[in-house]
Amino acid sequence: MAWNTRVEHVAPFRVMHLLEMAQAREAAGHDVIHLEVGEPDFATPAPIVAAGQQALAEGRTRYTPAAGLASLREAIADHYAQHFGATVDPARILVTPGASGALLLASQLLVESGQRVLMADPNYPCNRHFMALAGAHIDSVPVGRDSGWQLTASLVERHWQPDTRLAMLATPSNPTGHTLSATALREVMQTVAAKGGDLIVDEIYQGLNYDDAPLSALSLSENAFVVNSFSKYFGMTGWRLGWLVAPEQAVEPLTRLAQNVFLAAPTPSQYAALAAFTPECRDILETRRATLKQRRQVLLDGLAALGLAPDLPPQGAFYVWLDISRYSRDSQTFCERLLQEENVAITPGIDFAVQGGEHHVRIAFTNEVPRLQEAMERLARFVGRL
Numbered sequence: 001m002a003w004n005t006r007v008e009h010v011a012p013f014r015v016m017h018l019l020e021m022a023q024a025r026e027a028a029g030h031d032v033i034h035l036e037v038g039e040p041d042f043a044t045p046a047p048i049v050a051a052g053q054q055a056l057a058e059g060r061t062r063y064t065p066a067a068g069l070a071s072l073r074e075a076i077a078d079h080y081a082q083h084f085g086a087t088v089d090p091a092r093i094l095v096t097p098g099a100s101g102a103l104l105l106a107s108q109l110l111v112e113s114g115q116r117v118l119m120a121d122p123n124y125p126c127n128r129h130f131m132a133l134a135g136a137h138i139d140s141v142p143v144g145r146d147s148g149w150q151l152t153a154s155l156v157e158r159h160w161q162p163d164t165r166l167a168m169l170a171t172p173s174n175p176t177g178h179t180l181s182a183t184a185l186r187e188v189m190q191t192v193a194a195k196g197g198d199l200i201v202d203e204i205y206q207g208l209n210y211d212d213a214p215l216s217a218l219s220l221s222e223n224a225f226v227v228n229s230f231s232k233y234f235g236m237t238g239w240r241l242g243w244l245v246a247p248e249q250a251v252e253p254l255t256r257l258a259q260n261v262f263l264a265a266p267t268p269s270q271y272a273a274l275a276a277f278t279p280e281c282r283d284i285l286e287t288r289r290a291t292l293k294q295r296r297q298v299l300l301d302g303l304a305a306l307g308l309a310p311d312l313p314p315q316g317a318f319y320v321w322l323d324i325s326r327y328s329r330d331s332q333t334f335c336e337r338l339l340q341e342e343n344v345a346i347t348p349g350i351d352f353a354v355q356g357g358e359h360h361v362r363i364a365f366t367n368e369v370p371r372l373q374e375a376m377e378r379l380a381r382f383v384g385r386l
Contacts, residue, residue, distance in 0.1 A: 103200075174205065324360065
């Protein structure tokens with residue numbers, strides 16, 4: 001059979017292979033420490049669960065408008081006003097099935113076949129794959145300590161070509177956990193605008209910031225396309241709910257796309273998410289953020305003792321991007337051996353980086369402190385044998 005050739009640009013997500021291996025080892029009786037999957041280990045906050053249960057009990061299971069419940073769009077707009085000082089018209093917000101739904105809409109609206117898209121390398125692989133499925137050519141720009149592991153204005157200027165259509169960045173980022181300051185983000189916006197392009201800002205890990213206050217591109221401009229999610233900070237991964245904020249003129253075509261691509265986001269999830277913005281839920285989420293900050297420090301301390309601390313600690317999300325080149329330049333084999341020999345599951349960097357992924361790994365601090373400490377002891381034994 002013949003397939004669409006664009007599918008060939010979509011690489012497998014290797015972390016899922018590691019997860020399957022880890023689950024098989026658990027089934028065989030091994031004590032596996034999971035630091036591989038980008039999912040909070042906290043349960044969805046009780047107020048959100050209760051709101052979802054209430055919606056089901058009341059029969060709120062019919063389609064919503066394609067752009068989402070008006071009440072939820074208003075709550076999201078209020079969230080931006082209250083926590084980021086950004087005035088966002090609820091009409092500019094589209095509620096989507098996960099952030100993936102938002103990325104799908106943005107990629108289909110903005111990219112023509114053959115146009116180029118700039119994004120940092122390393123990056124979340126699905127960002128590349130969505131653009132590739134739209135027919136774009138991806139220019140993965142290597143980033144590192146000098147650029148704060150982010151796509152900067154100078155890098156945009158250097159790599160922008162005549163057929164470049166847009167740039168995409170994430171703050172905080174996956175897999176590195178690094179952020180852009182307001183000044184740096186504004187400079188990127190100005191550079192992209194001067195080139196006549198558009199900018200997509202992935203804010204999926206917004207709120208999971210440990211050193212500085214969370215930032216939104218919407219505080220700086222109304223022209224960016226901003227993707228966000230209820231999965232990470234709000235702990236609603238399986239509820240499959242996200243949103244896209246777009247410039248006013250883009251809302252109508254995006255709504256048409258939504259009507260045809262997925263019709264509407266899950267209705268019970270939308271009613272449940274209304275509780276995510278209550279003061280009661282906010283207190284729970286901020287307590288969890290403090291817990292993640294503590295875990296980050298435990299992990300960094302453990303890595304420092306092994307001489308493996310990253311050159312720039314992550315400022316957000318719940319990941320450490322780790323250079324393992326002193327021990328290996330085959331991150332897939334490194335991760336598989338660590339799992340087989342010490343029952344610690346982490347993610348190979350080749351999932352995220354076009355260049356350099358073979359000597360990097362991503363470690364998620366989505367486990368309790370005693371388990372992180374045990375993982376560091378196991379890692380120490382493992383690298384001691386290499």
